[in-house]
Amino acid sequence: MQLKGWKDLAIGAVMLEPGSCLAYETGSWRTQRPILDLEKCAHCFICWIFCPESSIQVRGGKVTGIDLTYCKGCGICSAECPRQAIDMVMEATARKGAKDEG
Amino acid sequence: MSAEKLVEIRWHGRGGQGAVTASEILAEAAWEEGRYFQAFPDYGGERMGAPIRAYTRISDSYILQHSQIVNPDAVAVLDTTLFSLMDVTEGLKDDGALVVNTSESPADIRKALKLDKARVYTVDASRIAVDTLGRDIPNTPMIGAIVKATGVVSREGVLRTIRERLGTRLGKTMAEANAKAVERAFDETQQG
Amino acid sequence: MRVKVKGKPVALRGDEAVAEAMRQINPDVVAAYPITPQTEIVQTFGQFVANGQVDTEFVAVESEHASMSGCIGAAASGARAQTATSGPGLALMWEMLWVASGMRLPIVMHVVNRALSAPINITCDHNDSMGARDCGWVQLYAGTMQEAYDNAIQAVRIAEHPEVMLPVMSCMDGFILGHTFEPIEILPDETVKEFIGTYKPKHSLLDVEHPVTYGSVVFHECYYEYKRQQIAAMEKAADVVLQVGQEFGDLTGRYYGLIEGYELEDADFAIVAIGSIGGTIKKVINDLRGQGQKVGLLRLRCFRPFPAQEVAQALGNKRAVAVLDRSLSFGAQAHQLQMEVAYALLTHGPIPKMVNYVYGIGGRDLLPSEIEGVYRDLMEVAETGIVPPGVRYLSVRQ
Numbered sequence: 209m210q211l212k213g214w215k216d217l218a219i220g221a222v223m224l225e226p227g228s229c230l231a232y233e234t235g236s237w238r239t240q241r242p243i244l245d246l247e248k249c250a251h252c253f254i255c256w257i258f259c260p261e262s263s264i265q266v267r268g269g270k271v272t273g274i275d276l277t278y279c280k281g282c283g284i285c286s287a288e289c290p291r292q293a294i295d296m297v298m299e300a301t302a303r304k305g306a307k308d309e310g
Numbered sequence: 311m312s313a314e315k316l317v318e319i320r321w322h323g324r325g326g327q328g329a330v331t332a333s334e335i336l337a338e339a340a341w342e343e344g345r346y347f348q349a350f351p352d353y354g355g356e357r358m359g360a361p362i363r364a365y366t367r368i369s370d371s372y373i374l375q376h377s378q379i380v381n382p383d384a385v386a387v388l389d390t391t392l393f394s395l396m397d398v399t400e401g402l403k404d405d406g407a408l409v410v411n412t413s414e415s416p417a418d419i420r421k422a423l424k425l426d427k428a429r430v431y432t433v434d435a436s437r438i439a440v441d442t443l444g445r446d447i448p449n450t451p452m453i454g455a456i457v458k459a460t461g462v463v464s465r466e467g468v469l470r471t472i473r474e475r476l477g478t479r480l481g482k483t484m485a486e487a488n489a490k491a492v493e494r495a496f497d498e499t500q501q502g
Numbered sequence: 503m504r505v506k507v508k509g510k511p512v513a514l515r516g517d518e519a520v521a522e523a524m525r526q527i528n529p530d531v532v533a534a535y536p537i538t539p540q541t542e543i544v545q546t547f548g549q550f551v552a553n554g555q556v557d558t559e560f561v562a563v564e565s566e567h568a569s570m571s572g573c574i575g576a577a578a579s580g581a582r583a584q585t586a587t588s589g590p591g592l593a594l595m596w597e598m599l600w601v602a603s604g605m606r607l608p609i610v611m612h613v614v615n616r617a618l619s620a621p622i623n624i625t626c627d628h629n630d631s632m633g634a635r636d637c638g639w640v641q642l643y644a645g646t647m648q649e650a651y652d653n654a655i656q657a658v659r660i661a662e663h664p665e666v667m668l669p670v671m672s673c674m675d676g677f678i679l680g681h682t683f684e685p686i687e688i689l690p691d692e693t694v695k696e697f698i699g700t701y702k703p704k705h706s707l708l709d710v711e712h713p714v715t716y717g718s719v720v721f722h723e724c725y726y727e728y729k730r731q732q733i734a735a736m737e738k739a740a741d742v743v744l745q746v747g748q749e750f751g752d753l754t755g756r757y758y759g760l761i762e763g764y765e766l767e768d769a770d771f772a773i774v775a776i777g778s779i780g781g782t783i784k785k786v787i788n789d790l791r792g793q794g795q796k797v798g799l800l801r802l803r804c805f806r807p808f809p810a811q812e813v814a815q816a817l818g819n820k821r822a823v824a825v826l827d828r829s830l831s832f833g834a835q836a837h838q839l840q841m842e843v844a845y846a847l848l849t850h851g852p853i854p855k856m857v858n859y860v861y862g863i864g865g866r867d868l869l870p871s872e873i874e875g876v877y878r879d880l881m882e883v884a885e886t887g888i889v890p891p892g893v894r895y896l897s898v899r900q
Contacts, residue, residue: 211723211724212724212727213727214726214727214728214730214731214734215731217724217727217728217731219606219667219728219731219735220604220605220606220607220667220716220728221604221605221716221717221718221720221724221728222605222606222705222714222715222716223714223715223718224705224712224714226713226714226715228715333683334513334683337513337683338513341513341685346685347513347683347684347685348682348683348684349682349683349684350677350678350681350682350683351677351681353624353677373781374781374782374784374785374788375781375782375784375785375870376675376678376679376682376778376779376781376782377782377867377868377869377870378867378869380869
């Protein structure tokens, strides 16, 4: 990536583009992947409250899944879930499984 | 050059007696007469009762220096209990004036301080203050005494300043009482 | 040229004069914490707020770290923000000073110079603002109370200039100027209002139509570039200080530059100093000139940016120069002002003989006779050609 020189950057390190963090895919950091069991989920939203990357996907008042583009695999959701509905599995294993199924 | 007609006065008092205000009122009286001035305090911790010093510098020309006054032309002492704490005459010019708030005579003060230089003036400023203002705040009568002793500003000038400055701050009655205190001090100050 | 504005002569204490300037500036936000000897600024301005004489949102914060933080938040929201402090208060702000300049927020801070603890001391020296000289703030130092008032007004224009956008410290000596009662000329309110104009921020956190982010994380990829921008802004600030000083002079008759020379041009012996000591030095110069001595003064009005070329040009032809520091850099070869002056002369030459003096630490007075002694020293240095090694510490007991 070509970085701007000092004369071209906006002064004061002000970021002029709103929501630019969307381009920063923290999912690439993940070594462990959360696996959500919707059978056990009570839709209490505790995971949604705790998730530091806002990766818990919600639709119509129900938890529907986890956005793996941004989930960095920290496991807070799994640790906080009162129903033990979220399991953390090794990312490499999860990918392999996905490939085998695919 | 600028030293011509420079008059420097040191005020000794205790926090609450109004030495700083006195140093400023005298300065403003000089300003009324078209002259230049500085008035500045020298505090330690600002506490009621603590010894404080204040200074007034008056000149016909713009005052450049901001150093302390070490050889004053006049010293005003608002409280004789300060005598035991410091040498109030330190640096006073040989032909300078020492003005003291006391019921004693200039000769008594001269003796008490073992002073053989300078002119000594006394005035019972505390008593005048109690008579005219109802409280022992000797600063305004001491302005009258300093004016009498030094002639640094005119009697009329200082009275006008007192009436204007204190009038806006304390109201007309108190301003008049202060003016009266100054007048009495002017008349009752003794030299010896 | 337009007609000069006639000001109103008033008798005020230095702190009150600065508060008066703040009233006329009418900042959007003032976040401040009182500390001696700045207290009277906050106190007087607080009365203006209580009386409804200003529109300012006054935030009574819990510390100076918070006061600078408050100013930063307000300024990032597009407000004209100001504060005032002294000595230890400035020290407590240190972290946030860098944030203010790094975010390029044109905050104006009125600094009433005070010595730093320990031991505790409330009186004047310059170690507080000198300790903050590398924080990316423009620094102006007043020589007189009138200048403290005038600088307070000009600081707004300097800070907010689109090519500067840097915070400004407008400094004056604690007690010596701050608590001294003197006559000064106050400009009409309308004149000040017109002179400072309306602040039009380029970005504002409150502008929801154009959302921006302040205070993001920037590592080695770009941090250095942002600092390089601050260097350039500081260089530009020198032009703007001059330009604003000229404009202020056209308006009031009181012209200001980066430096002030007094009897300097034909002087053989010069003292370089900052702050109110300039007045006492001028008095000594008048006395010595009366005796036929060619002595002069160079007073720095602007320390950041440091006007190296002007200083070198003014001093290069002197037989000997004394640099008077009112601050200490422990373990350094010389103290803050001397180091700057020496490097200015080294890069812009020629280099006269120089002696570094320290004076006025923790409020210690410097008398006219001692200043005269400095000129006598310089005459001896020129005569013998020998510069004594080391720094000379004036009026310290042996």
